[in-house]
Amino acid sequence: MTDCALLQTVFPDHHVQSNCCTSKLQFVNILCDTDGRVTSLTFNTGYGASLPESLQALNHLTNLDLSRNAFQGAIPTEFGLLTSLQRLDLSSNNLTGTVPSELSNLSNLVFFHVENNKLSGSIPDSLQTIRYRNFENNCFRSLPFQNPTCVLSTASESNLPAVNQDCAVVSKALSDVGFSKPIPSSGSLCCSWSPMISCNSFGFVTSLTVRNSGLRGRLPEALGNLPMLTKMALNGNEISGPIPESFKFLSNLLSLDLSDNKMEGSIPPGLGQLSRLTELYLNNNLLTGSIPVELASLNQLVDIDCTYNYLGGTLPPSLKYFEKGFNHNCITGTNQPDQIDCVLPGTARILHIVQGLAGVILVILFGAWLLRREQRPVQQLADKYSTKGIGESSKSDNAVRLFIKRVTRNAVNNVEPGVFDVRSLWIRYWDKLWIQRTYGALPNYIFILSQLQSVNLNHNLPESTVPSKLGDAVNLKQIDLSFNKLVGPLPESAKYFGAAGTRFFNNQLSGTIPTAFGNMTQLNEFNLEHNHFTGLIPQGLSGFGFDHNFLSGLNLANQHECLDHGGVDARVAVGVTAAVVMLIPLVWWLRRVYRSAKDA
Template sequence: MLPSLLELHLSGCKIERIPLSIQKVNITSLLVLDIRMNSIISPLPSWFSNLTSLRKLNLSENENDYGNYFTGPIPREFARLEYLEGLDFSGNGLEGHIPKLNLCKLKTLNFQGNKFGGGIQGLLSGFSNCTDGVLESLDLSSNKLEDELPDSLGMLHNLQYVNLEFNNFSGKIPESIGKLSSLKTLNLSYNNMIGPIPDTLGQLSELVHLDLYGNSWEGTLTESHFANLTRLQSIDVSTYRPMSLNVSLTYEWIPPFKLYTVGITNCSVGPNFPAWLQLQTELSDVTLRSTGISGTIPEEWLLKVSLQLKYLDLSYNHIKGRLPLQLKCPNLYHIDLSYNKFDGPLPLLSANLTVFNLESNSFSGPIPSNIDQLMPTLKGLYLSDNQLEGTIPPSICNLRRLSILSLRNNLLFGEFPQEWSVWPRIDIVDVGYNNLSGNMPSSMGVPSSLHVLKMNDNNLGGTIPSSIWRNCTSLRSLDLGGNKFTGNMTLRIGSNAPGLFFVRLRSNLLSGHISDQLCNLPFLDILDLSHNNFSGPIPKCLKNMTSLVEGFSNATDYESYIEQARLTLKGRELVYNKTLFLVKSIDLSSNNLEGEIPEEITSLIALGTLNLSRNQLRGNIPFKIGNLRWLETLDLSHNHLSGQIPQSLSSLTSLSHLNLSYNNLAGKIPSGNQLQTLEDPSIYKGNLLLCEVPLSTKCPGDETFTATDEKDSNEDGNDKLWFYVSMVLGFTVGFWGVCGTLLVKKSWRYAYFRLFDDIKDKVMLAIAVKVAQFQRKL
């Protein structure tokens, strides 16, 4: 018995279960129970509710290496803990609705990182009977809560901290939010909230941090939204619907706050650089991403914020001009000016940079030869899609923290640095679409940490180093196409990199057979070996390429790096980047492949493009080609295929590009479904024994009249049939309409015959008169 025990601290004691015997211990005087950071696997024990004197209960972060934690719903008996001031269940697996708790003395409530669902109306109703609610901190972030925020949120007048991010809340922010006069932090980021932001936010005079990122806001932010926010230090707002929220603040408006952090994304701020922001000279973190700003950045403002600036993101705008040469930002560690119209030499702003992203601009000149000294801590160097020229300096290999090097699509020439193998952490090397020459560096090996290697569309030659296949076991994407590489690749592709999802070696001088080892790539989505000198048969083990059979996506999302690939699909060369993960393609065209198309290829149900054209393939088109139900492009042209076109081809309802020309195919062209839309006869050209639509050649044994004549004949027959039916119906209706009436109505029958007699007399009289007149003339 421990009747006098007031506090029990068991945090970090590696407890795996709560002993049942503890229920029998008299600890009803306990004020503090702390068993956080353990490894307990259990629902919340209902006997906790017997500890009616508790002031603080902390069960947070109860997880171990296996992810075990408190689970299940909160027992309603917890409402008996009426003296609780602090309740922390964060980092567990609690679920269900949050019940009404009636904890009027509660100051801190932390349910972050659980699985609670439903709304919070029940939770808030528990405070409705409190004469003087004292709740100061409410953290329900990272759950599965939904529904609209209730107006009753505004009754918690003492709230200072509200964090509801990473949930599924919908609807608008309630107008009652303006009643939280003590609120210092409001975080509603990453929900499904919509509609205009209420201007009652401008009444929160104590507000310091406002986070509204990652919702679907609309409407306009005006001066009234910020009228009394004199303590505001950071604001972060974005919308998933581009430009649906307009930040409309007049040029003359002087903000009442002094910001240190501003983040605005996908909202309309431009076209001019905002005047109100130029008055914020203490900024350390600035994000104005995709805001419609054009023109130049005010040089005076840049120089004022340069000393304290740490993070700068102005990407996806239309900003032009050059950065001031005298601009130095000693504390800057992240700069992103990508997708703008900046020009001039590369700005060298800070020796503390870890991310240097200037992609898709018009920067020119060389990469500094001493870049390792100018930016020694660099982790990400993004200079793609500019007009940089010169060589890649060898000193770049001294950047030992470098993980991403993206120099794609510039005017760089010369050899790639030989010392690249010393990079210990490099994940991505993309130097495609330049004028690099020489051999691929291999004397010192290839970095084994590589995930993405793109050296495509240069003038590189020699053999592809075997160490790529041997050492780069984490390789996910390889593009060496558009070069002059030579050598036999029979035993290499796929030999030791099972995670490959993208392989593009097209337009080289490679030779050898396509090895069965290629089938050991279960995640492969895109294979392009076209325009080489590969020979031999197509492997029959293709059904082992699981991704092309089952259709799951294997593309990896790399921070700030957008993978780009130029692929020939649907008869055209297309550039893919953000949609690359949707592509499923095999292109083996323009080689010297022989033998038959293996029937096993029809197991690749998820395949979208199959191009085997311009080879020496023989035999029939696989009978089950119709199994490839997602196929959009099929090109088997310029081979020696024979036999009939399988009828199953007509079941390819997604097919939009077909080319079977210049083979030895024979017989009737299948019809129906999608094939009816492919009316260009050139797709069957060069097959002399093919017949039927869309070709003009008729198959032997067809009827002498055309299908059109037959249709017209059928239409004529139908017209005659309806003519006779109409005559019969007309006669029947007319006969019974007259005669039937005479039979039924006796008075009508007498009147009818009298009328007939009168008409007969008049006719006879007229005839007699005419005869008499005629006789007189004679």
């Protein structure tokens, strides 16, 4: 039987031609030598059956690609007779069982892929040294990157615990660290509860993934009682305390991720017993102590990250390959430049507090220096114009007056409209402010001077409002803002200041007078004459100056002509006029109705 005839028999439903070497089929590629013997067979049609043992007759075959199908069952031992084979690809099928030892006879094999199946058991040593090999996503207990949910053919029900308590263990453990959702604890109900938990066909938990879920507190030792667990990922939480010693009993564990937490203490030497472990992530924690030499026993380890901790001592020689996985620690004797000058976590907290206090003190000293530096020109100029310098007395009124007169007059040409150029004078420690011929609106910061007792700004200000910070000048005794162009109402904050002498007359202030002014028992002068205030005078203020406003009430004289024609309010006159206009047609209509009724 020719090779093409054999393929017609093996794949009867795929229209393999008798002269298969020249035929073109979709997803099927056949190459032959000059004698018509098949040397390469690629068959990727999704075909579902057992692998055909009869392919052993294709003894000139160098490439056999049966990947991406649905082949079931075991790999035929007869494939070990294909001694010319250099490339064998059986990946992405549903193959089960073990890898036949007979495949060790394929001495020319350089490519062997069986990933994405359900193969288990052991792999012949000769196949583990092939240059291009892939055994991932199977059920090989001794290899990394296997399917955590597959049925391990080496694990029978007799090898597993008699009672499955995995769901109860997981439910209690996550509850202890503050997991917000209740997890079913009976039987294997947790297996279908959430993607965070995966189980095998026996209902044993194989994967536990709870990332970034706000877990807090210590991990319970009970998590070590998950016999079939292959993956644990609890990273990105706030878990504290040590790594449980019981994790050494997780004999099937392939990947452990506890990164980005607040775990303390040392790395348990028992982790070195996890012979199947391929990934270990403990970075970004507060771990201390030395690196256990037992980790050198992890022969399957592919990746380890313990960066950003406080691990000390030296790096075991057997872990030299993973040297970068221990950067940003306190390890000595490495060639990595990223080790830190180590301070233990408790000491680090104290150091941070000391550094914070030192920073506050530096800020205070710097502020004091700036204040003194800014006050220096003020003092020098004041000394120049007064025989009694500010350096001798902080309440030298004459020096203050001369200084402010000098500055405001010299600054006239440099001041833009609406800008009050007194902010740079540093007058916060003076108790009197008397400015003549200044320019611009009255600023708020004038009244936050804590010691200010007297303000005299009459005949100065253009059109502006009374600052809202007026009430902040709690020590103010005298204020004179008369003969200016102040507009708007008195601010509500004004009720808090206690100036005994208040002069706001000859302005354009409006609105009502705050009733709180009536409670100012210390007033000896209160003059709001020649403004536009309305409403009533608050009780307690009778006898002070309110002439020439728009105020109403008894015994008030010299108010503006707010009333029209003998005391009739204009609004009343308009209302009466409107009523008369409406009554005229009403009277006319009633008159017609009356006449019609009379004639009838």
